[in-house]
Amino acid sequence: MRFNRSEMQQQLVFVGPALLFFTLIVLVPFLLSIYYGMTNWNGVSSTVTWAGFDNYKQIIMHDTDFRNSFWFTARYSAVTVILINLIGLSLALLLTKALKSRYLLRSVFFMPNVIGGILLGYIWHFIFVKGFASVGEWTNIGLFQLPWLGTSSTAFWGLIIVTVWQYSGYLMIIYIAALLNIPKDLKEAAQIDGASRLHMLLRITLPLIMPAFTVCFFLAISWSFKVFDLNLSLTGGGPFNSTKSVALNIYNEAFRNNRYGLGTAKALIFFVVVALITILQVKYTKKKEVEA
C-alpha cells in the first residue's frame, strides 16, 4: 500500500505538469473545436446556437474564397516542397565535398532560418517593391521591372522565392547529416567496381539517405501548408485575394469577421487534410527506406 502511494505521487510529480499544460493548451481546445465547429458561435456573446453540419455544408458548397485559398495553398505547397528539397539536397551534396569554406557556407545558407517569417516577409516586400525596381532601372533586365507583388502570378512566385530562400538551408543541414552517415566502404567498393558518379548518386547515395527524405518532406509539407506569417507580411493575401493561404483565411474568418463557429469548422477541415497528407507521405517515403 505504501509502495503504491509513493508510486502515485511520483507519477503525479514527474508526469503531472507536462500532462496538465498539454491538456489545457492543446487537448481541450482541440476537443472544443469539434463542438464549436457545429455552432454559430461569434466569439463574443455567451449564447452559442447549435448548427449541426451547416457550417461544413456552407464551406464545402458555397465558400469560393475558402476553395480558392485551398487551391492556392496546394499549388504553393507542391512547388515549394519540391524546390526546397531539390535545392536543399543539391547544396548538401555540394557542401559535403571537401571544399575549403564548406563550414562557413553551411552557416550562410542556414542563416535565413533564424529570422522569423513576419520579418522575412517585410524584408522581401521592400526588395520586390524598391530593390528590384532599382536593379531593373540600372540593368534594364525585364525580370526586375515586373510589378512583382502587383499581379497574381508574380506574387505567387514571389512567395515561392522567399520560401525557398528561407527553408532550403534547413533541409540542407538534415541532408548533410544523412550524407555524412553513409558508410565509406560502400562508396569505395562501388568506385572499385567502376561505378560512375551519377550511378553512385542514384544507386547508392540517394537510397541510403531515404530516412532524411522522410523527415525533409514531412517538414516541408507542414511548413508550406501552414504558411501564415510570411503570407501576411509579404503579400497580405493580395492582389485580389489570389495568394491568400488557408491559415490566413481561417484567421480572417474568425478574428476579422467574428464568425468563430465557421472559422473553427474550417480549421478542422484543415487539420484533417494536413494530417492525411503527412501520414500518407510518411508511410510512402518510409516504405522506400533501405538498410545499409
Next chain:
Amino acid sequence: MEEITRYTARKLALEVLAWAVALLFLIPFYFIAVNSVKSIGDLLTNAVAWPKSFHWSNFVRSWELIGFSKAFMNSLLITVLSNVGLIVISSMAAYRMVRRATRWNSLLFTVFVAAMIIPFESVMIPLVKVMGELGLTNNRFGLIVSYFGFGVSLNLFLYHGFIKSIPKEIEEAAVIDGCTPYGVFWRMIFPLLKPMSITIVLLNSLWIWNDFLLPLLVLFDPSIKTIPLSIYTFIGERTKQWDLVLPGLVMSIIPMLAFFLLMQKYIIAGVMSGSVKG
C-alpha cells in the same frame, strides 16, 4: 566522417559555384542594411547604391517609435522562461515514461507524439477562448504557459529517445545509497541529459523568439508585445516610410543573427540531431 582528398581544379570550380549561390542568399541582407541608413530621398532614387550620406538618426527615431527596448525585454523574458519551464516538465515526464513504461504511460506518450500533427491553426480559435476563461490572455505569463503546452510534445519526444540510451544500472547504485527518486533524477540523470537539453533549448528559442501568430492572438497591450508583434504593428501604421521601417527591420533581426553567429556550431548540430524523428 568527412572525406579528406586532394584539392583539385574541379573542387575549386565547385567552391566558386557555391560562393556564387551564397552571394545570392546574402543579397537581401545587403539591401536592407544599406538602405536603412539612407535619407528617404536617397533611398527612393536608388535602392542599390551605397548611401550618399549615413543617417544613423533613422535608427534612433525607429527605436523610440517601436519601443524597441521594451519589446526586446519582453521577447527575452518570454523565451527564457518558456525554455526553463519546458526543460523541467518535459525531461521529468520523459524520464518517468521511459523508466515506468506502464500501459498507461505508453498510451500517454503516444497521445503526446500524435498531437504533433495538429496544426496550430486548428486549435487557435478555441484556445483563445480557453485562455480568456483562465485569465491567461493579454498577459506574458499566459503566453509562457501556452508555450509549455505547444512545446512539450516535441521536447518530451526528444528526451524520451535520449533517456532510453542511458543504462539503468547507474541509478540502481544511487537508490541503494538511499537517494530519493527526485534526487536520482536531478543529481544523476538531468546532468547526463545536457547535450539533448542544449539542442532543445536552441530549437525552442528559434521557435519562440520568432513566433508571431500566438502572440498576435493573446497579447494586446503595447507594453507587453514581443519584437515580431511590435514590428507588425509599427509597419502596419507606416507602410511607405521606408526610412523608419528598414531600421526597425535591421534592429529586429540583429539579436537573432548575433545569437546564431555565436552559437552556430550548436544550432547546426541541434538541427541535425533534433530532426531524427521516428
